[in-house]
Amino acid sequence: MNPLIALEAPFAMHEAKLELDELLTMLVELGGSDLHITAGIAPCMRINGTLAPLAGRNKLAPVDTETLIRSVISEHLWERFDKTQELDTAYAIPGVSRFRVNVYRQRGAVGAAFRAIPHKIRSLDELGLPRSVEGFAHLTRGLVLVTGPTGSGKSTTLAALLDVANQTRSSHIVTIEDPIEYLHSHSRSVVNQREVGSDTADFAIALKHVLRQDPDIILVGELRDLETTSVAVTAAETGHLVLATLHTQSAAQTVDRLIDIYPPHQQTQIRAQLANCLQGVVTQALAPRKDGMGRSIVCEIMVATAAIRNLIREGKVHQIPSFLQSSADAGMLSFDQHLAQRFAEQLVSKATALELAHDPNEFKRLARL
Template sequence: MKKQIIEKRQAKRFRTRFICRYIIEGEKEIKTAPVENISAKGILLEVDNPLPIETRLALQLDFPPAHKTIFCKGRVVRVEEKMRLSKYGLGISFTEIDKNDQEIINNYIERMDIDKILRKAIELKASDVHFTTDLPPVVRIYGELKALGNTIYTSEDLKQIIYGILNPYQRIKFEKELELDCSYALPEGHRFRVNIHKQQGNIEAAFRIIPQKIPTIEELGLPVVVKELALKKSGFIIVTGPAGSGKSTTLAAMIELINQTSGEVIVTLEDPIEFLFTPKKSIIKQREIGIDTISFNNALKHVLRQDPDVILIGEMRDLESVSTALSAAETGHLVFTTLHTADTIQAVNRIIDMFPANQQAQVRLQLAECLRGVIGQLLFPRKDGQGLVVATEILIVTPAISSLIRQGQTQQIYALIQTGAQYGMRTMDMSLLELYRKGLVDYEVIIPYAKDPLVFKK
């Protein structure tokens, strides 16, 4: 996009859509154009023909929050050639505006400032922020939901707020698919994973706060065997658990360990990119689906030609991506991915069940040969209210477990996990019991997740 810029923007702009009528100084013709965004200092019009910088205009703004027409004056300070054919963006700076009308615009800007809401969520140490129609923003703090202020947002408010963080390609994709995963960053660097969706026809969003610093495996409270898995030279490693269980954070800690200790080429395929890595001993290429490549499958088709040692696949969503990932692991690459399953054994079964019956024997053979381990995890609020603590189930593929996978007897794996402490294995019950005995979690919080609740009464 070509731009002609005379004055640098000094005020934060908010995407909006309403009609502006304007008259060029010295002329009589009234022209009409839609307003694309507004700030406390001015507006951006979408026009068919550009005007010279410093052109003076008389403006009539049909600004919905004012419930009336705002009459003011402005001058052209910026001209942008739009991506759409024969359209231009005209940046207008207010030169004369009534004090009350300026206050209406200022209040609107204050109300629609999503960055202010997100900064407050970070200050409160929230993990998530929910924007829902006819409710104030709601944050999740250590698992509990809490309203953030008393400001109620209408369906139109949320549409304006949410569309304001999207680029044109993202808006087109959302309007086509009615679902969108993307990322958002504050100017100071805080990042968010964002899901935009519709609910009863209303556009709404959930923001997941991504820690600025990638935590270490030790800081996350993960067992030592997780570090050992991260430093494998080849094979297939799965992190599984429900949404919000910290899978992405665990993978980031494992990738960062490789980055700090080994010279590898690491390629990540993410939707969207969450943690940002700084190359240290390794080269890291982070590719975002929809921006750097069309799809997971498309990226996986070409990733082996990028000379990778380590491949991170944000999520395996279908048979084709699983098949490619297994092939990469078989050919000497270290492949990380995530699944949404209740435990480690279900993760193994999920992969096998993705394939038709006539291919499952081959898939079992591939898994038996290349699967190195599965990390299952859950997050629980700490008893002292100081954050969350992770509980893990660890499956390490020993020769005995490899044989069970090959023979299709995965139902017997649990017994080997129970007795596999020397390999670093543990069941979820073992992890929950350890957290409970250390006084880190409440009995009532963890007991619904126990396979054998009687263990906690012994």
């Protein structure tokens, strides 16, 4: 065999890895959140919420995207991708960042999205979250949900909450993630992080077994289905603090979504269970800053007071928004209230605020427009 032919593929992969590492390093240096590699367009980066192709870069052909992506994926993971056509994994560049990676096929070509995950876990104050959020990290039991659309910083908020617990409590923390994003070292707590696909088959199986691992705090990457949700609620009822995410855009919608996961004949029961075990919901979004310097977090905070629990139990979830606005003394905050604060602080423009507001008329009233 010609030795040049034998060396050609490894050399191409090495060059591709260097090129992809360069792109990912550039993403971090520019303060971007996502890198998209897809055929028919130059590599694209999302910076301050806006996605655009890199200037001066050539369009990628299908062979280019596959070579770039495959250069950072191990052989056994690539074999799994070949079978399922989907892959969630993580990749790290030492000294730069970790990245959550989703690999997929589109029109027969391979594409991937890389989400930057900083090595340093930012504090709740650095993230701009209200101080009442920290209280959820000190709870001994119950269900706490961090919700919002994709890319709204849910994982970052959960990591900050876990870090508070890790630094202040002597607990056993178990995370179940797909993939592992932020890395937590042992501090006052013992932290075990399990990745779906490599450390466990799926969320539901891991949750069933985690109760035998003497956990105090359980983080579930996402409540995706009835089985996962049911086990998470049971864990919260039996004396564990369970943290999880959902793709909902308000506290009331979050409660409705949890109930709607269950079949109709079980919904009365789950209302009673949630009324007992739900401790709080943090719903968040990232709004482009008025000065163009990044994005500012806007959130809604619901604390499960006796009044909130009663609304859930009686099926009066639609009344939750009015309770949020009038319960600041309990640490609650409506989304439009926080948005009005951000507008008053000159962090968010009027146009952006009106676009994001849950109720534009209510926002105008709060912002005195």
